[in-house]
Amino acid sequence: MESYSRDWMLCKKNDLKYRTGVKKFLEFAFTQGKGNQVVSCPCVKCNNERRKTRLEIELDLLKFGIVKSYTRWVRHGESFECQVDANALDDSHQNIEHNYMSDMLYEAFEMATQEVDAEVGEAVDEKAKVDIRGDPSEEAKTFYKLMEDLELSLYPGCKNFSKLSFLLKLFHIKCLGGITDKSLSMILDLFKEALSENNTLPESFYEAQKTVKKLSLNSIKIDACPNNCMLFWKEHANADECPKGPKKNIDVYLQPLIEELKLLWNVGVETYDASKKEKFRLFASLLWTVSDYPTYGDLSGWSTGGEKGCPTCNNYTSSEWLRNGGKYCYMCHRQFLPIDHEWRYDGASFGGTHEIRPKPKELTGEKVLEQLVYVECVTSFETPTRKRNRRKDQKNKC
Incomplete structure (x- = not known):
């Protein structure tokens, strides 16, 4: 090749510069191939792991794009000593970030990018x-x-x-x-x-x-009571003081999140698929959270302290009250060993007892719901506190 510039690899697929670069790459690859009818395909989907014909590679590169990190074409006969355009490599970060932001605009406004008709080599605007x-x-x-x-x-x-x-x-x-x-x-x-x-x-x-x-990136700030008992939100958005409620309750701050999770699970939200250029209804669910043990108790609703302090073992938690220590100690971990493990029957090392019980049954979602059916919310009450003053320049601003 006369030019070793790789800047076309960072362009969008519908860019004329990219399509021209694809043709030059194919000319180089099959010239170096010494008559081979198939070479490695460097498209994002194949990633040089499949060998294809010239036409197949051209279609793939126009449809899926080229692997942007493949800037030295050693799989297609290029020497390691070959000089690559340094300017293109130095600017790669800026160009990639530019492309990300460009894609964000297309997706935000659901604008159809110009897709390439590989057979006629022309750009077609979908709408x-x-x-x-x-x-x-x-x-x-x-x-x-x-x-x-x-x-x-x-x-x-x-x-x-x-x-x-x-x-x-x-x-x-x-x-x-x-x-x-x-x-x-x-x-x-x-x-x-x-x-x-x-x-x-x-x-x-x-x-x-x-x-x-214009990008619809606004954020909404929600005032909270200094006692952490409620949010000035929804029907209480214009309240001047808080109703009586629980003090320092993390559930208060989870209310907006829970409402959005319910929306995503029950109704879904209309979302734009940039690859298919069409809308679809997206549903989502929260599978798990990662937190320390005390926060685990706050989020799960099951106390991680006291007699039944294990959310996993639930009602089958084995605990013992330490009279001198003034707290519970959790014992009987041998339940989780294989039933024929020697430690289960080593009474001399474990308080003179044998452990023949199986490990506690895992709690299912249905069992959790059964436990919550008759639970009532018990709250402590605080003196009503006046609402925090909201600065004018912080109301519903980015």
Whole structure:
């Protein structure tokens, strides 16, 4: 090959530069193949593990894309000493991140990317976002404006950030650090002043916020009682003080999560499949959580202390009260050994007893529900506490 540039490998599949690069790669691979009719296919699906014909590889590369890390084509006759374009490799991180953000915009707006018709070599737009007059719809206009911001450098010569990527990272830091709108506005003004005059940052925090809100990335802040007894949420959103309730109850803070989990399980949410370019209803469930033992008790609803302190053993927990220690000790672990294990019958080493009981039965979901049928919520009561003052600049903001 005359050029060893690999920058086309980082382009989207519908890009003309990518399709041209595919043809040059195939020319190189089958020239080096010394007459072989099949060579390794470097598409994402095959990953050089299958050998295919030239036409099959071309179709796969146009449909699935090429493995982006395969920048030295040693499986296709290229020498290890061959020089690869360093600039393309140095910019790979930025290009890949750019592609991720571009894909995010396509998925967020459910815009059809131009898929390649491999037989005719032309790009076909699956659906046009236009109104009845043939003009772009409002949704399409928003999408195209965001794509422009994604392509627009933060300042002339900047390779690490576009206008959109910088704003998204800035607002991400705002959310993680709990930065107020006023503080972020001052930070944005400082960046605006520090960068070159030709920078593309918005003129104000308000303009920056409008750009980010177009992606529907808003967050909603919910006030909580200082005693952790309730959330000022839903029907209590406008309350000035809390009803009497349990103190320091983690269930209070799980309410929004539980509501979303119920929605995902019972109703589902409409989601966009970027690979098929179509909508589908997504259902989901929470399979397990990872936490320490005390938190395990809080989340499971079964006390991890006291006489029956094992959620797994449940009512079959073996425990013994230590009078001098003033707490329960959990014994009889030999139940979990094989029935013929020698330690089960070693009374001399284990308090003079033999252990002939099988291990406790695993609790099923149906059994858990049976135990919860007659459970009533017992709450402790606290003096009503006035609602925490909510700062105006923190109400329903990103």
